[in-house]
Amino acid sequence: MGAEGMELGFKGVLKELxxxxxxxxxxxxxxxxVALSIYTVVAIPYDKAxxxxxxxxxxxIENPRNAQPIWVKYWEYLRGRxxxxxxxxxxxxxxxxGVYKSLRAIPGTNLKRLYIEFSFKYEYDDFPSxxxxxxxxxxxxxxxxxxxxxxxxxxxxxxxxxxxxxxxYDRLYLSxxxxxxxxxxxxxxxxxxxxGKNPEVPLSVEKALFAVEDESMSSSLTVKPLKGxxxxxxxxxxxxxxxxxxxxxxxxxxxxxxxxTDHLRRDxxxxxxxxxxxxxSFGLIASxxxxxxxxxxxxxxxxxxxxxxxxxxxxxxxxxILPFLPFLIMIAAFYKLDIWVILAAIIILNIFGGxxxxxxxxxxxxxxxxxxxxxxxxxxxxxxxxxxxxxxxILPPVIPGLIGAVPGYVFLEAALSLLGLGDPFLPTxxxxxxxSYRWGALYKGYYYWVLQPSFMLILTAFAFAFxxxxxxxxxxxxxxxx
Numbered sequence: 001m002g003a004e005g006m007e008l009g010f011k012g013v014l015k016e017l018x019x020x021x022x023x024x025x026x027x028x029x030x031x032x033x034v035a036l037s038i039y040t041v042v043a044i045p046y047d048k049a050x051x052x053x054x055x056x057x058x059x060x061i062e063n064p065r066n067a068q069p070i071w072v073k074y075w076e077y078l079r080g081r082x083x084x085x086x087x088x089x090x091x092x093x094x095x096x097x098g099v100y101k102s103l104r105a106i107p108g109t110n111l112k113r114l115y116i117e118f119s120f121k122y123e124y125d126d127f128p129s130x131x132x133x134x135x136x137x138x139x140x141x142x143x144x145x146x147x148x149x150x151x152x153x154x155x156x157x158x159x160x161x162x163x164x165x166x167x168x169y170d171r172l173y174l175s176x177x178x179x180x181x182x183x184x185x186x187x188x189x190x191x192x193x194x195x196g197k198n199p200e201v202p203l204s205v206e207k208a209l210f211a212v213e214d215e216s217m218s219s220s221l222t223v224k225p226l227k228g229x230x231x232x233x234x235x236x237x238x239x240x241x242x243x244x245x246x247x248x249x250x251x252x253x254x255x256x257x258x259x260x261t262d263h264l265r266r267d268x269x270x271x272x273x274x275x276x277x278x279x280x281s282f283g284l285i286a287s288x289x290x291x292x293x294x295x296x297x298x299x300x301x302x303x304x305x306x307x308x309x310x311x312x313x314x315x316x317x318x319x320x321i322l323p324f325l326p327f328l329i330m331i332a333a334f335y336k337l338d339i340w341v342i343l344a345a346i347i348i349l350n351i352f353g354g355x356x357x358x359x360x361x362x363x364x365x366x367x368x369x370x371x372x373x374x375x376x377x378x379x380x381x382x383x384x385x386x387x388x389x390x391x392x393x394i395l396p397p398v399i400p401g402l403i404g405a406v407p408g409y410v411f412l413e414a415a416l417s418l419l420g421l422g423d424p425f426l427p428t429x430x431x432x433x434x435x436s437y438r439w440g441a442l443y444k445g446y447y448y449w450v451l452q453p454s455f456m457l458i459l460t461a462f463a464f465a466f467x468x469x470x471x472x473x474x475x476x477x478x479x480x481x482x
Contacts, residue, residue, distance in 0.1 A: 017467065017470050017474065023466060023470030026465070026466025029462060029463035030464070033459070036273070037276050037277040040273040040276060040277055041277055044274065046274075049427060050425065050427075052266075052270055053270055053274075053425070055264060055266065060266050060267070063252075063256055063261050063266075063267060064086055064265070065129065065252070065263060066260075066261060066262065066446055066449075067129070067254055067260050067261045068083070068255050069256075069257065069259050069260040070257060070258060072255055072448065073085070073255040082126075083124065083254050083255050084122075084126055084251075084254055084255070085124075086250065086252050086256065087120050087122075087250070087251040087253070088250050088251075089119075089232075089249040091116055091247050092248070098118060098120050099117075100116070100117040101114075101246075102115040103244065110141075110239065111238065112237070112239075113235075113236070113237065114146070114234070114235065114236035114237070114238055114245055115233075115235055116233070116236075117231055117232075118231065118232040118247075119231045120229070121229050122229075124227075126225060128206050128251045128253060129253065130252040131205065131250070132173050132250050132252070133148070133171070133174065133232075133234075133247055134247065134248040135170045135171070136246040136248075137165045137167075137168050137169075137243075137244070137245045137246075138168065138243055138244040138245070139239060139240055139244075140240050140242065140243070141239040142240075143166070144164070144236045144237065144238045144239070145237045146234055146235070147159070147234070147235045148162075148163055148172075148232070148233070149232075149234075150230070150232055150233075151230065152209075152210075152226060152228075153226060153230065154228070156213070160179075161179045161180055161183065165245075174205055175204070175206060177205070181205055184205060184208035184209065185203075185208070188203055188208050191213050192218055195214065197215050199217075201219050201220050207223050210225045211223045211226060212226040232249055234247055258272075259271075259452055260449070262436075262439075262449065263439045268448075268449070270427050271429070271431070271432045271453070274426075274427045275427060275428045276456065276460075278339065278426060279414075280406075280410075282343060282409060282410065282413050283406040283407065283408075283409040283464075286343060286346055286350075286405075286406075286409040287406045287408075289347050290346075290351065291402040293347075294351065294352075294353060294355045294356050295359060295391065295398060297351070298356040298360040299359070299360075299386055299390060299394070300312070301313065301363075302361070302362075302364045303363055303385075316352045316353070318352070319353060320354055324349055328349075331345050337421060337422065337424075338426075342413065342416060342421075346409065346412065355401065362397065366390055366393050366394065367385075371389065375389055396475040397475050399471060400468045400469075400471040400475060403464050403467050403471060404464060404468030404469075406464045407460060411461065413428065413430055414428070414430030415430065417429075417431045417433070417434050418430050418433050418434045418437065419434075422434070429457055430453075432449070432453045433450060433453050433454065435449075
C-alpha cells in the first residue's frame with residue numbers, strides 16, 4: 001500500500017473513482033438502485049407491501065395466474081402475435097363501456113326480471129387463461145335464479161348454465177365449472193360433426209368459447225381464436241322488492257404488470273421493488289458491521305500482541321474451519337427465522353473471519369513506523385494511537401473489501417431463501433426464486449419468474465463490484481498498471 005493511496009481524501013477518491021470507467025458505471029448503477037429503493041419505500045410503505053405479499057386480503061383475485069410481464073406482450077407484438085390482456089366488466093360501474101343492466105318489476109307480483117349484458121371486443125391472437133364471474137346479490141327471501149349465456153361474433157348463442165347464488169357474495173368459475181364444460185363439449189362436437197370432422201381432444205372452456213368454428217376446433221393444438229365482439233348475457237328472476245344482483249365479469253389475460261404474476265396471482269413487481277431495499281440494507285449492514293468489528297479486533301490483536309493476539313488468532317482459525325451453512329441450518333431448525341435473525345447469525349458467524357489476519361498484518365507494519373514511536377515518546381495513550389494514528393491508515397485498503405463484500409451477503413441471503421432458510425414472509429428476490437423452483441417455473445416455461453430476480457441480483461452485484469475494483473486501484477497504485 002502506497003502513501004498516495006492512504007492520503008487521498010473523500011473528494012479526491014470520488015474524483016478518481018469517476019475517472020475509471022468501471023467506477024463511473026458502478027456509481028451510476030448504485031445511484032439508480034438507491035433512488036429506486038427510496039421510491040419503493042415512499043410509494044409502497046412496508047406494512048402495505050407485507051400485507052399485499054402475504055395476501056391477507058383477496059387483493060389479487062382479479063389478477064391472472066402465472067401471467068407474463070407486459071413487456072413480453074410488446075416483444076411478441078413485434079413478432080406479429082398479440083397476447084391477451086385482462087378484460088373486466090362490472091355492472092356497479094355505471095360509466096364503464098360495454099355494460100348494460102336492466103331490472104324491472106313484474107306487475108302484480110313480488111318478482112323482478114334482471115337482464116345484464118356484457119360486451120367486449122376480442123382482438124388477440126391467443127386465448128384467455130381463465131374466465132370468472134363475481135356476483136354481489138341482495139335478497140331477503142329466496143336466492144335469485146340466473147341463466148347465463150354466451151354470444152359469439154356472428155350471433156351464435158350458447159346457453160351455458162342456470163346458476164343460483166349461494167350467498168350474497170358468490171363466484172362462478174366458468175373455467176372449471178363441470179356443467180359449462182359439458183355444454184361446450186356437446187356444442188363443439190355438434191359443430192364438428194356438421195363439418196364431417198370428429199373431435200380429437202376436448203377443448204378447455206376458454207378455447208371452446210373463443211374458438212373459430214371450423215375444422216381447427218378438433219384439437220387444442222390447431223384451434224384458433226375468433227376475433228370480434230362477444231357478449232355474456234345474464235337473465236334472472238329475483239324475489240322481493242329490495243332484491244338486486246350486480247355482476248363482475250373478468251376474462252383473465254396472459255400478460256400483467258411490469259413483472260408478471262406468480263402461482264398465487266401476486267404481482268411480482270412488489271417483490272422486485274421491495275427486494276431491492278431489503279437486499280441493499282441486508283448487504284450493507286452485514287458488510288459494515290462485520291468489517292468494522294474485524295477492523296477493531298485486528299487492530300487490538302496486531303497492536304497489543306502477546307496473549308491477546310494469540311487468543312484472537314486461535315479464535316480466527318477456529319471460525320475459519322467452522323461449517324457456516326450447517327450452522328445456519330441448525331439455527332433454522334430451532335428458531336423461527338426472520339430477516340433480523342438471519343442477519344444476526346451471519347454477523348456472529350463472521351466476526352472472526354479471515355479479514356482479521358490481513359488487517360492484523362497491516363497494523364503490525366504500521367505500528368513500527370517512526371511517527372508511532374514519536375507518539376509514544378510524547379506520552380500518547382494506546383487508545384489515542386489506535387484510534388487516531390493506526391485505524392485511519394488501514395481504512396483505505398479495507399474500504400474496497402467492504403464494498404466488494406456487499407454483493408456476497410446479498411447473494412447469501414438469496415441463497416438461504418432459495419434453500420428455504422430465509423424469511424418466509426418477506427418479498428425478497430431469493431424468496432421469489434424459491435417459489436419459482438418449488439412450482440416448476442422453468443419446466444412450465446415461466447422464465448420471467450426466475451430471470452427477473454436473478455437479473456436484479458446480478459445488477460446489484462455489478463454495482464458494488466465495479467466500485468470495489470475501481471477503489472482497489474485507487475488505494476493500491478500498483479494495480480493501475482494491470
